[in-house]
Amino acid sequence: MKKLLRFSKPKHFVSFVCIVLFILPFFWLQPNELELGGDSSRLYLYDPDSFMQADSLYSIQPDGTGDLRSDQVMLPFLSLLKLFYFIFHSSYMLICLLNSLKLVGAFLFMYLIVVEILKKHAQDYKMLLVEIAGILAGLFYTFSPSVGKTMQFSLIVHNQVFLNPMVFYLLLRFLVSQKSKYLWFALLTTLIFSPNFTLVVPSVYAFFPLALAFLGLYVIFCLGKPLPVKKIFGGVILFLGMHAFHLIPTIISIFDPGNILNTRIFDISTIRNQGVDFFTSTSYYGMVTKSFFYSYLIPQAQWTTFIPALAVILGFLMSRAREKTFTLIASFFFITTFLESANITNLGNAMYRMLFYIPGFSMFRNFSGWFIYVQAFFYALLLGYTFFLIFSKLKKRIVYISSILIIGMFVFNSWKFISGQIIREPHRGTNNVSTIIQMDPNYEKILSFLRNLPDDGKIFDFPLTEFGYQVVPGLNRGAYIGPSPMAFLTGHRDFAGNPILEPFSATLLNLIKEKNIDGIKRLFSLLNVKYIFYNSDPRAYKEYFPQVPNTVLLKVLPDSASLTDFVDKIIGEKVVNVGTYYIYYSDKNYYLPHFYVPISVVPYNGKKIDYIGQNTLFFVDTKLTDPRIGYIDSQLCTQVLSWCKEGKTIHVSDIPAITYQKINPTKYKVIVSNAKSPFFLIFSDKFHTSWKVYVTDSREPKPKIQESYFGGDIQEAYHENIFFNSKTFETLNLKSIPEKQHISVNGYANGWYITPLDSKGAKNYEIIIEMTQQRVAYFGLGISMLSLVIFVAYGVKIVKNKGKRIIY
Amino acid sequence: MSGTIQKQGLTLRARRFLALSSIILLILGDTLLFQRNSDWRTFPILIFYIFLIVRYKITANTTFIICLVLFLFMYIHYIFSPPKLFETQYPLAPFGEKIAVWLYLFLVIGVIQRWRE
Numbered sequence A: 001m002k003k004l005l006r007f008s009k010p011k012h013f014v015s016f017v018c019i020v021l022f023i024l025p026f027f028w029l030q031p032n033e034l035e036l037g038g039d040s041s042r043l044y045l046y047d048p049d050s051f052m053q054a055d056s057l058y059s060i061q062p063d064g065t066g067d068l069r070s071d072q073v074m075l076p077f078l079s080l081l082k083l084f085y086f087i088f089h090s091s092y093m094l095i096c097l098l099n100s101l102k103l104v105g106a107f108l109f110m111y112l113i114v115v116e117i118l119k120k121h122a123q124d125y126k127m128l129l130v131e132i133a134g135i136l137a138g139l140f141y142t143f144s145p146s147v148g149k150t151m152q153f154s155l156i157v158h159n160q161v162f163l164n165p166m167v168f169y170l171l172l173r174f175l176v177s178q179k180s181k182y183l184w185f186a187l188l189t190t191l192i193f194s195p196n197f198t199l200v201v202p203s204v205y206a207f208f209p210l211a212l213a214f215l216g217l218y219v220i221f222c223l224g225k226p227l228p229v230k231k232i233f234g235g236v237i238l239f240l241g242m243h244a245f246h247l248i249p250t251i252i253s254i255f256d257p258g259n260i261l262n263t264r265i266f267d268i269s270t271i272r273n274q275g276v277d278f279f280t281s282t283s284y285y286g287m288v289t290k291s292f293f294y295s296y297l298i299p300q301a302q303w304t305t306f307i308p309a310l311a312v313i314l315g316f317l318m319s320r321a322r323e324k325t326f327t328l329i330a331s332f333f334f335i336t337t338f339l340e341s342a343n344i345t346n347l348g349n350a351m352y353r354m355l356f357y358i359p360g361f362s363m364f365r366n367f368s369g370w371f372i373y374v375q376a377f378f379y380a381l382l383l384g385y386t387f388f389l390i391f392s393k394l395k396k397r398i399v400y401i402s403s404i405l406i407i408g409m410f411v412f413n414s415w416k417f418i419s420g421q422i423i424r425e426p427h428r429g430t431n432n433v434s435t436i437i438q439m440d441p442n443y444e445k446i447l448s449f450l451r452n453l454p455d456d457g458k459i460f461d462f463p464l465t466e467f468g469y470q471v472v473p474g475l476n477r478g479a480y481i482g483p484s485p486m487a488f489l490t491g492h493r494d495f496a497g498n499p500i501l502e503p504f505s506a507t508l509l510n511l512i513k514e515k516n517i518d519g520i521k522r523l524f525s526l527l528n529v530k531y532i533f534y535n536s537d538p539r540a541y542k543e544y545f546p547q548v549p550n551t552v553l554l555k556v557l558p559d560s561a562s563l564t565d566f567v568d569k570i571i572g573e574k575v576v577n578v579g580t581y582y583i584y585y586s587d588k589n590y591y592l593p594h595f596y597v598p599i600s601v602v603p604y605n606g607k608k609i610d611y612i613g614q615n616t617l618f619f620v621d622t623k624l625t626d627p628r629i630g631y632i633d634s635q636l637c638t639q640v641l642s643w644c645k646e647g648k649t650i651h652v653s654d655i656p657a658i659t660y661q662k663i664n665p666t667k668y669k670v671i672v673s674n675a676k677s678p679f680f681l682i683f684s685d686k687f688h689t690s691w692k693v694y695v696t697d698s699r700e701p702k703p704k705i706q707e708s709y710f711g712g713d714i715q716e717a718y719h720e721n722i723f724f725n726s727k728t729f730e731t732l733n734l735k736s737i738p739e740k741q742h743i744s745v746n747g748y749a750n751g752w753y754i755t756p757l758d759s760k761g762a763k764n765y766e767i768i769i770e771m772t773q774q775r776v777a778y779f780g781l782g783i784s785m786l787s788l789v790i791f792v793a794y795g796v797k798i799v800k801n802k803g804k805r806i807i808y
Numbered sequence B: 001m002s003g004t005i006q007k008q009g010l011t012l013r014a015r016r017f018l019a020l021s022s023i024i025l026l027i028l029g030d031t032l033l034f035q036r037n038s039d040w041r042t043f044p045i046l047i048f049y050i051f052l053i054v055r056y057k058i059t060a061n062t063t064f065i066i067c068l069v070l071f072l073f074m075y076i077h078y079i080f081s082p083p084k085l086f087e088t089q090y091p092l093a094p095f096g097e098k099i100a101v102w103l104y105l106f107l108v109i110g111v112i113q114r115w116r117e
Helices: A002-008 A010-028 A048-056 A072-088 A091-121 A124-142 A156-177 A180-192 A202-222 A229-242 A244-254 A260-266 A268-285 A288-292 A299-318 A324-341 A345-355 A367-392 A396-413 A441-451 A485-490 A505-514 A517-526 A551-556 A560-570 A634-640 A773-807 B002-033 B039-056 B060-079 B095-116
Strands: A458-465 A470-473 A479-482 A494-497 A529-535 A571-578 A581-586 A600-604 A629-633 A657-664 A667-673 A679-686 A691-696 A705-709 A714-717 A742-745 A749-754 A765-771
Touching: A010 A091, A010 A124, A048 A072, A048 A485, A072 A091, A072 A180, A072 A244, A072 A773, A091 A124, A091 A156, A091 A324, A091 A367, A124 A367, A124 A396, A156 A180, A156 A202, A156 A367, A180 A229, A180 A773, A202 A324, A202 A367, A229 A244, A229 A773, A244 A260, A244 A773, A260 A268, A268 A345, A268 A367, A288 A324, A288 B060, A288 B095, A299 A324, A299 A367, A299 A396, A299 B060, A299 B095, A324 A367, A324 B095, A345 B039, A367 A396, A441 A485, A441 A571, A441 A581, A458 A470, A458 A551, A458 A560, A470 A485, A470 A494, A470 A529, A485 A494, A505 A517, A505 A551, A517 A529, A517 A560, A517 A581, A529 A560, A529 A571, A560 A571, A600 A634, A629 A634, A629 A742, A634 A742, A679 A691, A691 A742, A691 A749, A765 A773, B002 B039, B002 B060, B002 B095, B039 B095, B060 B095
Parallel strands: A458 A494, A458 A529, A600 A629, A657 A714
Antiparallel strands: A470 A479, A529 A581, A571 A581, A657 A667, A667 A765, A679 A749, A691 A765, A705 A714, A742 A749
């Protein structure tokens, strides 16, 4: 009996709830099941080490033609995952642990915040009510749709469900107690979960400006305390320093013309299209009802949704005049409800629309999706306060009974989430295909095979999806649909979907429709496609996916048999076959290595721009048999060759031999031999002005050759993957080839016109091709490492000071 | 003397009751009779209510009781409708959603009143 009474104490109940919430996600999946899909994929939970190698170390996209993209922000989080993967060696464990962390963190920190805010109002006997109010608010928040509905396909920013309350609580404790240890832990949290604290993640701007404003107002007006300005300033500096490794590359990207971030923030037509118009068309989905009644759309449980809204109104009725804290929380609840619903009067909607003209605000075009978390947070806070006010007027026994009933109704209302049904919902538009998969060992063998492939030729995937995703059927009736694991886990670039083919997406579909096999092979040639990956399993095509993500390809190739027939026509020799997975060479007669020197230059009219802003219909009608062709916009061509004229092919007979070697995805070396006259060097990665060429007089021994093409004119050496060594900054003191010699070729790639002047007359020399924006990443990492040392020293100082206080 | 005060008090209460009833009727009229929301109705009703607050010294508690009434309407409509109805306002906002907007506006007014009391 005594034990039972002890258990009934709120703190013990909190521990009990935490344990239950921790265990819960382990029941959602079987130990051999994985949930990895979604827009941004969760492949980092499948293999954090490979993901880090392929995606996060370098400022280059791991798939497609290698667009510029900085994802260094993932590094601390991936390091933590690597540690856990090292301990458990199980993706299942990582997935469950992360889900457990979300649930426990959301509940615990919401509970702690409510207790922290309410405890100043509670005399001794009311402390129990404060704790009960905290528990109810915590459970309400944890079981809310903001946490639960997005659990399936959760983006990495979904971690905000526990990070928002956690960082809020630590900052609250810091401001109230002015103890630096809370600030230190808050900073540490932001570093470990840095993907949630980047410059380009809307969740940061949705929550933290409001949260910080609330904290400031609460401390100054409600508690009447001053803000520890010096410590806050120090904290901000440390934050910026520790996060420099991702902040600096992102800032550079924002000011890089043509970058997607740049256009979204500064380009007025993009703001209008992707911001204002998008908001106008989706604002119908904003509903105030949804902000008051939290529901998982279970008809039987709909009646239980009344509790929070009713409690809030009753709380308002019982509140006293000029109750500062309550009014402050209520104000923030109203602001966030307005932002989440976007439909409070037409005037409110019009004002909201105007906000999208503020540079950067278009990130909130999916307003409900971003503000739902913030609204749930302040709703829970308000609810905690109102429960306290209501319970203050009730007898202890009634408080207990009503609390149990309320918890029961919360659980009943959220049963779809608690039971794990949410993450088991099938992929939309499919034949009831689950998002949870049992990974096919054959596919894992293919990944392993690709990891060991020594060359850097690209891979083309069939079936080709319309989202840029790869479909991987599992052993069960489930499938992974998301960014290609082949690109993100093996370091080999692939084309898994149509959008990744830009600017050739429409062209390829036309070629397939016309059954222009020669044209397709030429396109693969220009895209540096060396391998063709084909999953012949009908489940990966029409059987499981009669619509998305195969809608477009199905129109041209309506079933698995026609797809197989088509693939047979475009492939070369077989490389490997495991189960239904095949890897073939592309046609070797067409293959162009990553670097090549064209023997024919075809100037074309670049003014005929198609809908994606590039002329891409230039290459298929050629009669030239040697694939070493460079297609150049005639206007750009005249920059380097004055006699360049549209329609007149330039034949180059005296070309040098080259040997290329990859140092890492942002740095390559090319050894040029016997360069007697000027030549074009083409590099089949997406054109960017930050790709620079440096001619060096290096006397290093020639690397070991793995493959030779075009009778030895092009040789591919064994590649390396060196992130950092003594030669990382070897080009810092070198002068790059002038930018006017750097032109866009083949509709997307980099081409340089290299003259004997660039090599000071030398015929044999070495060239380094480097993505200079990677330097920014190194620079940012350096600052972060230095800041981390200061941060650790600051932590040691805090511990020492605490020790001193105990001695005294 | 006391009879006169009682008479005046009753009159005031009756007037207040009438005024509040008219507000509820106006809101119901707005939500039931019109298919689309219009600020040309919403804001005049709100201004009229603010006028009543000043004229009849309506307290925040009264506003919150109106909120309770609105909440009841909203809740009843919500539980007796299919969940999908509250997924989007397209093509027309459901009755419950229109009431929810009114509830929001009255809660804001109530909180401001409470602060000024």
